[in-house]
Amino acid sequence: MTPLQNLGRIDRRWLFLGMGILVLIPLLFPLHLPITPTATSIAFHRAIANVPDGSTVLMSCDYDPGTIPEMVPMTRTALRQLWEKHCKVVITVLWPGGPGLVDRVVAEVAAEYPDKKYGVDWVNLGYKPGNEAVMVLMGQGILTAFPYDYRGNATRSLPIMQRARDYADFPLLVSISAGYPGTKEWVQQVQARFHLPMVAGVTAVSVPEFYPYVQSGQLIGMLSGMAGAAEYEVLRKESGEASRGMDAQSLAHVFVALCIVLGNVVQRDVRRGDGS
Amino acid sequence: MSFHPSPDLSVWIAAFITLCIFSFLYKDNPFYKFAEHLFVGVSAGYYTILNFWTVLVPNLGEPLVASFKGHGVSAAKHGMWAASLGDYRGYLLIPALLGLLLFTRLVGRIGWLSRWPLALVIGAYAGLKTTGFAQGDLVAQIEASLQPLWTANPVTTINAIIFTVGLLTSLLFFFYSREPKGAFGVVSRIGMAFLMVSFGAGYGYTVMSRVSLLIGRFQFLVVDWLGLR
Numbered sequence: 234m235t236p237l238q239n240l241g242r243i244d245r246r247w248l249f250l251g252m253g254i255l256v257l258i259p260l261l262f263p264l265h266l267p268i269t270p271t272a273t274s275i276a277f278h279r280a281i282a283n284v285p286d287g288s289t290v291l292m293s294c295d296y297d298p299g300t301i302p303e304m305v306p307m308t309r310t311a312l313r314q315l316w317e318k319h320c321k322v323v324i325t326v327l328w329p330g331g332p333g334l335v336d337r338v339v340a341e342v343a344a345e346y347p348d349k350k351y352g353v354d355w356v357n358l359g360y361k362p363g364n365e366a367v368m369v370l371m372g373q374g375i376l377t378a379f380p381y382d383y384r385g386n387a388t389r390s391l392p393i394m395q396r397a398r399d400y401a402d403f404p405l406l407v408s409i410s411a412g413y414p415g416t417k418e419w420v421q422q423v424q425a426r427f428h429l430p431m432v433a434g435v436t437a438v439s440v441p442e443f444y445p446y447v448q449s450g451q452l453i454g455m456l457s458g459m460a461g462a463a464e465y466e467v468l469r470k471e472s473g474e475a476s477r478g479m480d481a482q483s484l485a486h487v488f489v490a491l492c493i494v495l496g497n498v499v500q501r502d503v504r505r506g507d508g509s
Numbered sequence: 510m511s512f513h514p515s516p517d518l519s520v521w522i523a524a525f526i527t528l529c530i531f532s533f534l535y536k537d538n539p540f541y542k543f544a545e546h547l548f549v550g551v552s553a554g555y556y557t558i559l560n561f562w563t564v565l566v567p568n569l570g571e572p573l574v575a576s577f578k579g580h581g582v583s584a585a586k587h588g589m590w591a592a593s594l595g596d597y598r599g600y601l602l603i604p605a606l607l608g609l610l611l612f613t614r615l616v617g618r619i620g621w622l623s624r625w626p627l628a629l630v631i632g633a634y635a636g637l638k639t640t641g642f643a644q645g646d647l648v649a650q651i652e653a654s655l656q657p658l659w660t661a662n663p664v665t666t667i668n669a670i671i672f673t674v675g676l677l678t679s680l681l682f683f684f685y686s687r688e689p690k691g692a693f694g695v696v697s698r699i700g701m702a703f704l705m706v707s708f709g710a711g712y713g714y715t716v717m718s719r720v721s722l723l724i725g726r727f728q729f730l731v732v733d734w735l736g737l738r
Contacts, residue, residue, distance in 0.1 A: 249534045256723055260731050261510065302725025303718065329559055362564045365637045377595030380582045381567055389582075421645030422637070438718035441711045448672075449653030451645070458714065459721040478724040485720040486713075 238506060241499040248492065255488050259480035266480050273447055274464035277454030280432045281314050284404050289321040289396050291403040291429075293419060294338075296411035297330030300436055305338055306462040306475035307434035308409050312342045312355075314469060315407075322355040323375070323397050327367060327414045332359045332383050351384075352391040359383030364414040368422040374399055400427040408433040416443060420451050434461060513736030524734040527726055569608075573601050675703040 270278075284290060292311065296304040315322055324339060326332045336357050343349050358379040361367045370378040375397055376388050388394045396402060406429050410416040416433040424431045430453055435443055437458025446452040456465055459482060462475035515521065529544035575581050576589045576598035589599040607626040614623040654676055656669040681693070682700030689697040731737050 246535060252723075256720070256727050257731070260724070260727055261737060300722075302721045302728070329556060329563065332563070360563050362560075362568070365641060366633065369637065373594060380595060387582075417645075418641070421641030425641070425645035425649060436718050437714040437721065440714045441707060445650055445653070449649050451649055458717050459724070460717060474728060478721070478728060481724050481727070482717065482720055485723075486716065489716050489720075 235502060235506070237499050237502040240495070241503060252485060252488060255484040256481040259484055260477070263477065264480040264484075266483050268460075268463050268467045268476060268479055270464040270468050271457075271461075273455040273457065274461050274468065275454070276447075277432045277434070277456050277461075278314070278465060278468045280405060280430070280453040281311065281318075281407070284315075284318060284320060287319045287321075288404050289323060289393065289402060290315055290405050290407060291323050291325070291397075291400075292407040292409070293325045293327065293415075294331060294335040294409045295327045295415040296334075296409065297328045298334055299330075300411040301334070302474070302478065303436050303458050303462065304409055304411055304434070305334075306459070306473050307456050307465065308335070308338055309342050310462065310465050310469055310471060310473065311407055311409070311434070312339060313345070313471070316342075316346050316349055316354070321353075321393050321396070323393065323403075324355065324357045325367075325371075325379070326357070326360050326383075327364060328411075329360050329362070332357065336383055352386065353393055356388070356391055356393050357383040358388065365418050365422050368414075368418060369426075372400055372423070372427055400429050403429060405429075406431040410434070410439075411436050412439065416446075416452075420446055424451050434465075437461075511736075511738055513738065515734055515736060520734055524730055527730060531726075569601055569605055572597065573599075573605065576601065674699070679703050 281290075292308075292315075294304070294308055312322065322339075324335060326335050339355060339357060343351070343355065346354075349355065358375075359382060361379060363370070367378055376394060379388050382388055382391065400406075400423060406419060406423065408416045408419045408431060410419070410433060416435055416439075419431060419433075423429055431451065432454040433443060433446075433452050434456035435458070437460065440455075440457040443452065443455060447455050456462055459475050459478055462473070463479045466473045466476045526544050526547070529540040532538055533541040572581065579587055579589055581591070581598045582596040583593065586593070586596070592598045592600050607629065610622045610626050612623070613619045613621075654672075656672060658666065658669050658673060660666050660669065678696050678700030680700070682697050682704065684697075687693060
């Protein structure tokens with residue numbers, strides 16, 4: 234057996250250990266590798282920058298704790314950009330495990346802006362079952378779909394909802410989505426029907442599914458997973474969790490690429506050995 | 510670098526469970542089994558209670574109780590049946606009944622009754638999905654695929670040509686009515702090459718997503734639990 238063939242029989246736990254070390258070390262000792270924003274992230278940032286100051290924006294946070302590392306940094310940065318433009322933010326959550334998490338994240342960001350008040354500058358409408366049906370129902374009236382917010386307040390009584398009656402009142406929809414229901418459904422049911430301009434932050438695993446929407450202009454901008462969130466932080470000159478995680482992300486990718494190359498070389502050697 | 514472990518007991522519990530799950534990477538063991546069973550049990554309980562309080566109570570229980578008292582969302586209107594869009598009042602008894610019918614599956618003889626609410630759900634969603642797909646995907650994507658091949662910008666021109674060649678050859682790859690031989694075989698192989706590139710991109714993004722989750726857990730262990738700064 235050749236040394237290469239021996240390498241092919243390596244215990245995969247060594248690979249897990251290698252991956253663990255490569256992820257852990259940059260978290261302890263940051264390498265500060267450069268992060269260059271891509272066109273879709275720049276477009277996402279620009280789309281929010283172009284929203285008229287003080288307008289009311291719809292933000293749908295469709296995720297749960299399983300995708301915190303990718304979704305939460307995007308949510309935080311988008312909220313900061315919107316609030317620095319004095320925008321009001323109406324938040325919906327179409328995932329049952331999401332409202333509590335989203336409420337906590339928004340409250341943390343709101344604490345950085347003491348002048349922002351719940352019910353005036355932002356509202357969490359909470360979870361509503363029905364997936365696409367809720368999106369369509371919101372087109373008939375946000376108050377119709379959400380008579381009460383996440384905290385049990387009658388939405389009619391909230392000042393922010395006086396200027397958020399239906400989709401026509403929003404200049405932009407920000408969809409932060411980890412799957413179904415999420416960005417795809419917002420495009421199909423809302424962007425296409427109500428022609429509401431839309432940007433999205435999605436998990437990396439689902440990015441290939443959404444590039445056609447960017448190419449067609451249905452999504453004005455898109456953040457792709459943790460990398461997209463880090464690029465957005467760079468554009469905003471913030472140093473958040475996503476930026477801090479990108480060193481580890483880069484090293485892990487190099488490691489996976491090396492494993493793939495090495496695996497192919499080993500398999501080629503094994504096949505040659507079988508042939509002889 | 511300094512060490513500031515969290516004083517929060519819940520963080521320590523979460524860190525212990527995380528390490529229990531990570532221990533599976535070495536081999537299956539009782540700690541992993543414990544964490545796995547705990548997760549399944551807690552998730553089942555959490556989602557049951559969550560759905561009760563965020564779905565059944567606010568969308569059915571409270572509105573029905575209010576309607577029996579003769580009022581609803583709109584205080585200006587009185588009466589159990591004075592319904593309007595978003596203020597369905599007594600008519601919510603119909604979805605309540607349909608919801609209960611779903612449980613007839615547990616009763617052998619009348620199990621067929623559960624098909625009625627299921628038929629309603631399937632019908633409504635089939636309609637929503639069909640119109641949504643037609644508007645959001647089919648028409649919009651065909652429209653976006655019709656790109657001018659010659660433009661003033663050479664980069665845009667090259668992109669448009671690559672896009673169009675990729676689109677057509679990928680579509681022809683899935684044309685199974687003819688054996689892929691000769692010129693058609695070449696076109697089909699070009700389409701396959703484009704598909705392989707897209708699969709590679711998909712794999713790369715999948716790796717990124719999974720590594721992100723690992724980074725998130727490590728950030729929790731390093732920053733939130735151990736407080737290494």
